[in-house]
Amino acid sequence: xxxxVLPRPARAATKLAGGAIAVALLVTGCxxxxxxxxxxxxxxxxxxxxxxxDPTEPVTINYAGAAYSADDIKPVLExxxxxxxxxxVNYQAVPFDQFNSVLSTRLxxxxxxxxxxxxxxxxxxxxxxxxxxxxxxxxxxxxxxxxDKTSLDAATSDxxxxxxxxxxxxxxxxxxxSLLKKAGIPFPxxxxxxxxxxxAVTADAKKAQQAGAKYGLVFDQVNRYxxxxxxxxxxxxxxxxxxxxxxxxxxxxxxxxxxxDWYSSxxxxxxxxxxxxxxxxxxxxxxxxxxxxxxxxxxxxxxAAESKLDFGVAxxxxxxxxxxxxxxxxxSLGLNPASKKAVASEIFMKFMGLDNGGFAQxxxxxxxxxxxxxxxxxxxxxxxxxxxxxxxxxxxxxxELAHTATLRARTTGYVEFEDTLSKTYxxxxxxxxxxxxxxxxTSTINQAWAKxx
Amino acid sequence: MTLTTHHPAGDGAKPPPLPRGTLQRRxxxxxxxxxxxxxxxxxxxxxxxxxxxxVQAVNDxxxxxxxxxxxxxxxxxxxxxxxxxxxxxxxxxxxQTLIFNVLVNPLQIVLALALAVLLTQNLPATGIWRTLIFLxxxxxxxxxxxxxxxxxxxxxxxxxALASVGIHQQPFLTGQGQVLGSIIxxxxxxxxxxxxxxxxAGLNDIPTVYYEAAAxxxxxxxxxxxxxxxxxxxxxxxxxxxxxxxxxFVLFAPxxxxxxxxxxxxxxxxxxxxxxxxxxxxxPHTAAAELLVLLVLMIVIVAVQFRLLRSAxxx
Numbered sequence: 229x230x231x232x233v234l235p236r237p238a239r240a241a242t243k244l245a246g247g248a249i250a251v252a253l254l255v256t257g258c259x260x261x262x263x264x265x266x267x268x269x270x271x272x273x274x275x276x277x278x279x280x281x282d283p284t285e286p287v288t289i290n291y292a293g294a295a296y297s298a299d300d301i302k303p304v305l306e307x308x309x310x311x312x313x314x315x316x317v318n319y320q321a322v323p324f325d326q327f328n329s330v331l332s333t334r335l336x337x338x339x340x341x342x343x344x345x346x347x348x349x350x351x352x353x354x355x356x357x358x359x360x361x362x363x364x365x366x367x368x369x370x371x372x373x374x375x376d377k378t379s380l381d382a383a384t385s386d387x388x389x390x391x392x393x394x395x396x397x398x399x400x401x402x403x404x405x406s407l408l409k410k411a412g413i414p415f416p417x418x419x420x421x422x423x424x425x426x427x428a429v430t431a432d433a434k435k436a437q438q439a440g441a442k443y444g445l446v447f448d449q450v451n452r453y454x455x456x457x458x459x460x461x462x463x464x465x466x467x468x469x470x471x472x473x474x475x476x477x478x479x480x481x482x483x484x485x486x487x488x489d490w491y492s493s494x495x496x497x498x499x500x501x502x503x504x505x506x507x508x509x510x511x512x513x514x515x516x517x518x519x520x521x522x523x524x525x526x527x528x529x530x531x532a533a534e535s536k537l538d539f540g541v542a543x544x545x546x547x548x549x550x551x552x553x554x555x556x557x558x559x560s561l562g563l564n565p566a567s568k569k570a571v572a573s574e575i576f577m578k579f580m581g582l583d584n585g586g587f588a589q590x591x592x593x594x595x596x597x598x599x600x601x602x603x604x605x606x607x608x609x610x611x612x613x614x615x616x617x618x619x620x621x622x623x624x625x626x627x628e629l630a631h632t633a634t635l636r637a638r639t640t641g642y643v644e645f646e647d648t649l650s651k652t653y654x655x656x657x658x659x660x661x662x663x664x665x666x667x668x669x670t671s672t673i674n675q676a677w678a679k680x681x
Numbered sequence: 682m683t684l685t686t687h688h689p690a691g692d693g694a695k696p697p698p699l700p701r702g703t704l705q706r707r708x709x710x711x712x713x714x715x716x717x718x719x720x721x722x723x724x725x726x727x728x729x730x731x732x733x734x735x736v737q738a739v740n741d742x743x744x745x746x747x748x749x750x751x752x753x754x755x756x757x758x759x760x761x762x763x764x765x766x767x768x769x770x771x772x773x774x775x776x777q778t779l780i781f782n783v784l785v786n787p788l789q790i791v792l793a794l795a796l797a798v799l800l801t802q803n804l805p806a807t808g809i810w811r812t813l814i815f816l817x818x819x820x821x822x823x824x825x826x827x828x829x830x831x832x833x834x835x836x837x838x839x840x841x842a843l844a845s846v847g848i849h850q851q852p853f854l855t856g857q858g859q860v861l862g863s864i865i866x867x868x869x870x871x872x873x874x875x876x877x878x879x880x881x882a883g884l885n886d887i888p889t890v891y892y893e894a895a896a897x898x899x900x901x902x903x904x905x906x907x908x909x910x911x912x913x914x915x916x917x918x919x920x921x922x923x924x925x926x927x928x929x930f931v932l933f934a935p936x937x938x939x940x941x942x943x944x945x946x947x948x949x950x951x952x953x954x955x956x957x958x959x960x961x962x963x964x965p966h967t968a969a970a971e972l973l974v975l976l977v978l979m980i981v982i983v984a985v986q987f988r989l990l991r992s993a994x995x996x
Contacts, residue, residue: 647962
């Protein structure tokens with residue numbers, strides 16, 4: 229799940245610092261391989277949630293996270309430390325783009341200095357196949373009803389609970405009211421029933437550009453499967469993976485081709501700019517250069533902080549005559565099987581995912597729904613949703629999570645799949661022929677998946 | 682070190698003179714042990730930092746496991762190499778790496794040499810020029826890559842400047858025909874000033890008497906450059922050529938930050954692909970096999986460069 233989590237402007241300094249930390253993690257993660265034989269999936273001392281007791285001696289657990297920046301998660305950790313004075317959580321923030329490399333280095337070497345880490349939901353099966361996750365079925369036997377169903381599904385692999393889901397997500401279509409007004413375009417309604425179509429949004433985007441908008445329509449995550457999967461799904465193209473254990477790429481379908489033709493045309497017709505990396509797209513909307521911006525609700529606080537920016541939100545569009553499909557999924561907490569501090573880690577997992585509605589209550593500007601059902605209620609009371617520019621976001625998010633949210637393809641080969649698709653989306657936006665890009669993606673994925681079949 | 686000589690017991694008699702051979706052998710031994718002591722740190726570092734990793738790479742390349750798996754890897758002999766050699770993506774990566782290096786290395790050397798010669802000509806404010814040209818090498822590569830990435834965006838400042846003189850928008854990093862050129866530009870912007878400094882040092886080492894003699898013989902500036910400067914600059918030039926080649930073969934940051942090896946694999950150079958396989962796809966075995974291929978490529982090319990410049994020296 230690709231949630232960039234810098235509600236404040238992402239400064240280069242933060243990025244570089246993050247990079248430095250990641251490198252440091254990489255370095256420390258090296259050379260601690262214990263070299264023992266294949267993993268039993270159980271760290272010593274795993275206890276059922278009801279029987280958990282706080283340690284009597286001080287314990288420090290290491291938690292590598294990519295969902296939140298160190299600043300954002302601080303209040304959660306402070307609350308936890310107050311409640312469990314003998315456990316210290318050492319949070320190591322890793323930039324999302326480097327997260328997979330860092331985890332791969334540390335977990336495949338059975339690094340005992342890593343206890344907990346964020347699990348990007350669609351990668352659950354891949355991590356389980358690699359032996360990176362701990363079976364938590366006995367530790368947390370009754371999650372059903374306490375966390376939302378999609379999150380619970382995403383944290384389950386081979387019928388076992390292997391992670392503690394804590395956050396899910398949805399998407400909105402932001403639009404710049406000033407630019408639409410200038411072009412004489414009526415504002416789209418925020419009701420789920422009035423979902424706009426991509427065709428209509430494209431036409432309006434062009435109109436807005438003729439009236440002076442620099443860009444008509446810019447996707448938040450221009451090259452990421454999370455946000456672009458619904459395009460193909462809306463036209464019945466499927467998730468892109470099928471067959472036995474979802475290990476057969478299915479990208480050369482009419483739905484994929486048609487939706488990617490449309491995606492390619494956005495860039496060819498200069499409605500979207502080429503060559504803008506994901507990290508820079510929200511700034512384009514925040515600075516008032518973009519008419520339509522499909523993006524995460526987590527950008528709400530950033531956009532609302534721009535006093536000059538007048539915007540509104542509508543439902544994430546679908547194609548004309550196609551299905552309404554929206555991105556979803558988020559983060560779980562995984563327990564490293566090599567961890568030597570299972571009990572303290574479990575206590576923190578329980579705190580994040582279950583205790584009194586979970587972590588969300590401590591985060592004053594959380595703009596992404598938690599997985600915990602009790603926590604969700606208080607989440608919708610967040611200050612950001614009181615901003616008139618975010619009017620309708622709450623109903624939309626509730627509706628999407630209940631009706632249109634579609635998980636990403638579930639496969640042990642997800643890492644290679646997502647990686648290849650990122651490059652494919654990028655090639656298509658840069659003008660590669662759609663048919664040849666999808667067929668070369670198919671052969672790349674087939675080659676990578678041979679080892680899993 | 683003390684050399685104690687053992688005296689055979691003799692009452693008041695002079696010790697017999699030692700045979701000369703033993704003395705020489707002792708001296709030799711002393712020299713050898715001194716040399717060993719002085720060389721040990723360097724040799725230990727070479728073993729730890731160079732040889733052991735190569736052995737590890739060979740070991741990794743001949744094993745396989747599921748990506749990222751915590752299970753011990755299986756021995757598979759040369760399977761990783763056969764898989765690589767039958768992969769179209771790998772050959773395209775080798776091809777792009779070679780094209781890039783064939784273009785970028787001569788270009789950087791020629792530019793660095795031209796600048797070095799220019800800046801040893803007693804121009805006004807030479808120090809300032811040298812500093813300005815060297816500056817990009819002092820900026821971290823990541824920073825340079827990010828800044829160039831923004832500058833070269835299709836809607837970025839470089840295109841704005843081109844538009845003002847009537848050239849329409851160029852794709853740069855987003856066009857498969859221009860990505861290689863764009864990366865050569867970024868790499869050279871960083872590299873040229875750095876290598877220029879070495880060549881300036883080399884130029885300053887050439888005694889002026891040769892130039893005076895050549896001038897008396899009536900040689901013009903071009904002739905002086907060909908017959909005096911180049912032959913006497915051969916050593917620093919060889920070093921710069923080899924070091925530059927190696928550093929461009931292992932260039933990685935601009936692709937990681939700006940292109941992810943795209944568009945359509947046109948900037949997917951071997952070093953980036955090795956990182957990508959090892960860390961992003963958690964497949965160290967394929968990466969190690971690729972690494973050995975890269976190593977062989979580099980050794981062959983550097984050997985050719987040595988041969989060329991040495992034979993020029995002998996002739």
